[in-house]
Ligand SMILES: Nc1ncnc2c1ncn2[C@@H]1O[C@H](COP(=O)(O)OP(=O)(O)O)[C@@H](O)[C@H]1O
Ligand SMILES: CC(=O)OP(=O)(O)O
């Protein structure tokens with residue numbers, strides 16, 4: 001029997017999203033999510049696609065190792081356990097691959113060591129990714145574990161976009177440059193956008209707006225990334241759920257000298273207590289829109305947070321329009337981009353001179369399919385293109401192991 005199944009693990013700082021796929025037809029066998037790892041109120045939601053009936057387990061899950069073991073138990077209940085001979089490989093999302101990894105990579109000790117070395121530049125993500133890999137290795141030591149890096153798609157950025165304008169020697173010594181993240185999503189969505197336009201990826205220039213809890217924009221020229229908004233770490237760029245995005249770096253010196261804050265306190269402030277949550281107390285765009293739309297008592301604060309979020313997004317659309325010179329499509333994706341029509345409308349509003357517009361009726365359509373929301377005949381397409389990082393990771397993982405390369 002040929003092993004055609006791939007388990008994909010997308011380990012975040014406090015969550016694990018997973019999917020088991022059969023790559024003979026790219027179908028899903030099971031999907032699930034473990035949330036709030038490390039808290040008392042952890043939750044595992046598991047759905048075997050054969051029945052479509054979800055099971056939920058609530059109660060403390062201490063760490064990512066325990067989370068993955070719980071996932072393995074749930075899969076086993078459906079006869080989809082990790083001991084299955086049909087499993088060909090386990091694919092892992094790894095957030096930071098530095099400049100080392102430009103392709104999906106079969107994990108060995110040297111690869112693990114390099115992912116570990118990169119922890120200081122992805123402190124929220126790489127430790128969780130490592131635990132995911134090590135736990136999976138312990139459960140199935142005989143299987144290839146494949147790392148698919150968020151940074152890989154961005155390694156094509158030219159030096160002019162990737163370098164910060166700081167002393168070159170210092171930058172090189174500490175490997176300070178812009179790496180970019182969410183690359184698996186930017187790659188998948190830019191390709192799917194080309195397909196929606198009936199073109200090959202090499203024929204189009206696309207601005208991809210990945211708006212989830214973390215958020216980033218990218219400029220994709222003929223299938224290759226030429227700029228992206230995240231930098232050395234996933235902190236730079238757009239306003240995010242809990243991260244500040246761009247600001248004058250002197251804010252940090254000021255907080256240290258005048259505010260008396262420590263490096264760790266500022267790190268926590270900018271990564272976990274800023275962005276939408278810092279501006280208005282909510283990091284969920286649904287809640288922010290509810291406050292605005294219902295005219296809640298604290299609507300003004302939510303409105304300001306929304307406006308700052310949109311202002312930054314619009315600046316990046318303009319910047320990447322200039323970087324690309326000619327734009328064929330702007331694609332919205334991830335939780336906010338796929339679901340929040342008011343965000344899409346506001347971000348594109350006023351950009352008619354650039355050939356960009358949103359049709360109100362098309363924008364209001366709710367669907368899981370890629371779709372155009374620009375008016376018929378528009379010079380530049382505006383699209384909603386659902387991302388599928390797990391499918392992309394599974395594809396890349398299977399492509400690497402199916403020919404016995406592993
Ligand atoms: N219907 C919706 N309207 C507005 N925002 C939504 C909606 N559904 C989800 N979101 C937003 O999507 C975010 C999560 O996006 P997601 O891509 O799943 O993020 P991540 O992968 O970073 O956890 C939530 O924080 C929420 O703000
Ligand atoms: C890199 C990054 O920001 O990832 P996420 O959006 O999953 O936090």
Ligand SMILES: [Mg+2]
Nearest residue numbers: 212213214334
């Ligand atoms: Mg995400």
